[in-house]
Amino acid sequence: MTKRALITGILGQDGSYLAELLLKKNMTVLGTTAPGEQPRSPRWLDSDVIPELMEADLADADAMREVVSGFDPDEVYHLAAQSSVAASFEDPLATFDITGSGALRVLEAVRTQAPTARVMLACSAEMFGQAEETPQTENTLICPVNPYAVAKTAAYHGARVYREAMGVAVSCAILYNHESPRRGDGFVTRKIARGAAQIARGKASELLLGNLQAQRDWGAAQDYVRAMWLMLQRPKPDDFIIATGQARSVGDFCDAAFNHVGLHWQDHVRVSEEFFRPTDPALMCGNSSKAREMLGWQPEISFEQMVAAMVDAELALLDGPSQK
Ligand code: GDP
Numbered sequence: 399m400t401k402r403a404l405i406t407g408i409l410g411q412d413g414s415y416l417a418e419l420l421l422k423k424n425m426t427v428l429g430t431t432a433p434g435e436q437p438r439s440p441r442w443l444d445s446d447v448i449p450e451l452m453e454a455d456l457a458d459a460d461a462m463r464e465v466v467s468g469f470d471p472d473e474v475y476h477l478a479a480q481s482s483v484a485a486s487f488e489d490p491l492a493t494f495d496i497t498g499s500g501a502l503r504v505l506e507a508v509r510t511q512a513p514t515a516r517v518m519l520a521c522s523a524e525m526f527g528q529a530e531e532t533p534q535t536e537n538t539l540i541c542p543v544n545p546y547a548v549a550k551t552a553a554y555h556g557a558r559v560y561r562e563a564m565g566v567a568v569s570c571a572i573l574y575n576h577e578s579p580r581r582g583d584g585f586v587t588r589k590i591a592r593g594a595a596q597i598a599r600g601k602a603s604e605l606l607l608g609n610l611q612a613q614r615d616w617g618a619a620q621d622y623v624r625a626m627w628l629m630l631q632r633p634k635p636d637d638f639i640i641a642t643g644q645a646r647s648v649g650d651f652c653d654a655a656f657n658h659v660g661l662h663w664q665d666h667v668r669v670s671e672e673f674f675r676p677t678d679p680a681l682m683c684g685n686s687s688k689a690r691e692m693l694g695w696q697p698e699i700s701f702e703q704m705v706a707a708m709v710d711a712e713l714a715l716l717d718g719p720s721q722k
Pocket of ligand 1: 484609
């Protein structure tokens with residue numbers, strides 16, 4: 399019998415790559431979308447087979463229960479969230495309800511409707527906040543510094559309790575930033591890729607950014623969804639850091655993106671107070687030894703390849719027939 403995978407948040411960057419991966423493995427995939435949600439990127443899915451989609455509001459526990467009982471999944475990948483740190487400062491309560499309580503609604507639906515299903519919960523390196531050590535491991539102190547991270551921390555601890563005390567086979571992926579041409583609009587990497595492409599084509603003259611010194615461990619989304627799948631192929635649920643182990647600054651990202659189109663980023667990037675955050679972890683870098691040893695996982699797409707693909711995708715959008 400083909401295995402059945404439920405992906406919440408299938409229209410997002412990770413949902414789309416994960417759906418492609420699971421469909422290639424001949425799994426039956428059902429993806430949930432938020433009410434009225436459209437794909438955030440025109441490059442949503444690059445596959446002939448389209449998974450089944452269903453609207454289900456994460457704020458609605460009954461809706462989540464119905465989806466899980468109707469589909470009876472073997473594997474559940476919970477990706478849906480309000481995933482922007484910047485937006486979480488604007489609306490902390492909605493962020494907590496969707497990103498924090500929403501995860502518990504999914505776990506509760508699994509516990510009551512599909513208790514043998516394995517669950518992968520997407521957690522975030524943001525949970526470490528201004529981390530006490532670098533690189534961070536699964537044992538580093540969790541100390542969130544923004545509303546998004548608070549919500550993810552609630553989901554992470556909730557998952558541990560569902561696993562240890564309530565019998566749900568849930569594993570958490572502590573994911574560091576991961577990017578691709580399908581990255582959502584609000585993230586700095588997409589903004590830089592688009593800015594470099596627009597400036598290269600003479601459609602813009604400058605790019606306004608915030609904190610250029612912030613350092614992030616940027617990986618490629620395609621590699622990270624493979625780790626999610628590997629986690630659920632193990633007999634025992636566990637938590638894993640998924641990271642490249644290399645931190646780069648926002649300025650370094652600009653350097654790679656503008657270099658790709660033969661420009662110097664310093665000639666075009668301007669800093670604007672508007673894009674600074676009240677609190678912003680200075681350096682995030684993860685140690686993924688546990689995932690490498692226990693899952694046999696390692697990143698396959700380099701930083702340079704990932705940045706080049708993002709800039710090329712923006713150039714193609716600008717040059718493509720639909721944009722003329
Ligand atoms: P995050 O790490 O999940 O918050 O991912 P982002 O891509 O939104 O931000 C990564 C880093 O880039 C953070 O330290 C931001 O402060 C920094 N940054 C600098 N300029 C910008 C900007 O214009 N937009 C965003 N989103 N982030 C910026």
